Amino acid sequence: MSATPVIELKDVHVVHKSRTGKLFRPDKVHAVRGVSVAVAKGEVLGLVGESGCGKSTLARVMVGLQKPTEGEVLFRGKPLQHSAAARKELGRAVSVVFQDPATALNPRMIVRDQLTDPLRVHGIGDARSREATVRETLQLVGLPLSALDVLPRQISGGQRQRVAIARALVLQPDLIVADEPTSALDVSVRAQVLNLLTDLKAELGLGLVFISHDINTVRYVSDRIIVMNAGRAVETGTAEEIFTSAKDDYTRTLLSATPSLL
Numbered sequence: 119m120s121a122t123p124v125i126e127l128k129d130v131h132v133v134h135k136s137r138t139g140k141l142f143r144p145d146k147v148h149a150v151r152g153v154s155v156a157v158a159k160g161e162v163l164g165l166v167g168e169s170g171c172g173k174s175t176l177a178r179v180m181v182g183l184q185k186p187t188e189g190e191v192l193f194r195g196k197p198l199q200h201s202a203a204a205r206k207e208l209g210r211a212v213s214v215v216f217q218d219p220a221t222a223l224n225p226r227m228i229v230r231d232q233l234t235d236p237l238r239v240h241g242i243g244d245a246r247s248r249e250a251t252v253r254e255t256l257q258l259v260g261l262p263l264s265a266l267d268v269l270p271r272q273i274s275g276g277q278r279q280r281v282a283i284a285r286a287l288v289l290q291p292d293l294i295v296a297d298e299p300t301s302a303l304d305v306s307v308r309a310q311v312l313n314l315l316t317d318l319k320a321e322l323g324l325g326l327v328f329i330s331h332d333i334n335t336v337r338y339v340s341d342r343i344i345v346m347n348a349g350r351a352v353e354t355g356t357a358e359e360i361f362t363s364a365k366d367d368y369t370r371t372l373l374s375a376t377p378s379l380l
């Protein structure tokens with residue numbers, strides 16, 4: 119990889135305090151245990167592992183929502199600062215798509231406002247140019263302009279996820295971190311949303327971190343894959359290497375699990 123990575127994590131650990139109200143749990147959870155990973159524009163990095171292995175925690179570190187307990191986060195080659203200005207710059211360059219668009223979007227805001235908001239917050243353009251950017255972005259994700267004036271509940275789950283992707287794209291980021299972006303969708307629209315993400319990556323030269331518990335889905339979209347187990351990166355390789363010659367026992371167990379169709 120020749121270009122400076124957009125985000126690089128070096129030997130990152132995250133220890134969460136246990137959530138309150140849960141009995142019989144240790145008071146700390148070591149969710150991420152020494153993971154190093156770099157991701158550049160133009161590549162799709164897949165992050166796969168069972169529920170609870172630390173994928174979302176790692177994603178939150180990548181987008182600056184979670185400070186590591188130990189280790190380093192580099193943004194465009196420099197240590198990530200936690201000042202308001204640095205977070206804003208990171209927020210512009212790296213955006214996130216969550217699993218459930220119903221909760222990620224504001225239920226009381228029409229689509230136009232959901233997409234205009236990030237532009238306004240970042241002080242980009244005037245009203246006219248923001249409207250033009252919003253329209254272009256909506257078209258990029260394959261939604262008609264009539265979607266501008268609707269509320270999230272007035273469109274389907276797949277269309278809502280397209281709005282969430284448009285929202286992630288509107289600032290023209292270098293990298294999108296997509297955490298289980300198809301898991302909450304009907305099986306019938308999962309492939310469409312996956313194809314949209316890979317098309318956008320190809321068209322816009324974006325970097326994409328694609329997170330899923332399903333190794334088949336990850337294989338479908340990723341150039342490189344990291345397999346996580348209990349907070350550790352147990353295997354890293356190209357999609358082909360992982361599928362043809364996985365070295366780790368856990369990876370082989372994942373591969374032998376029932377194949378799924380996206």
Ligand SMILES: Nc1ncnc2c1ncn2[C@@H]1O[C@H](COP(=O)(O)OP(=O)(O)OP(=O)(O)O)[C@@H](O)[C@H]1O
Binds near residue numbers: 134
């Ligand atoms: N904010 C938090 N406070 C306390 N514990 C947390 C917090 N977030 C995650 N954890 C715990 O850290 C571990 C890793 O969780 P994480 O959500 O990162 O895993 P995951 O692989 O993304 O799982 P899932 O696919 O179920 O979201 C789990 O044991 C989880 O309960």
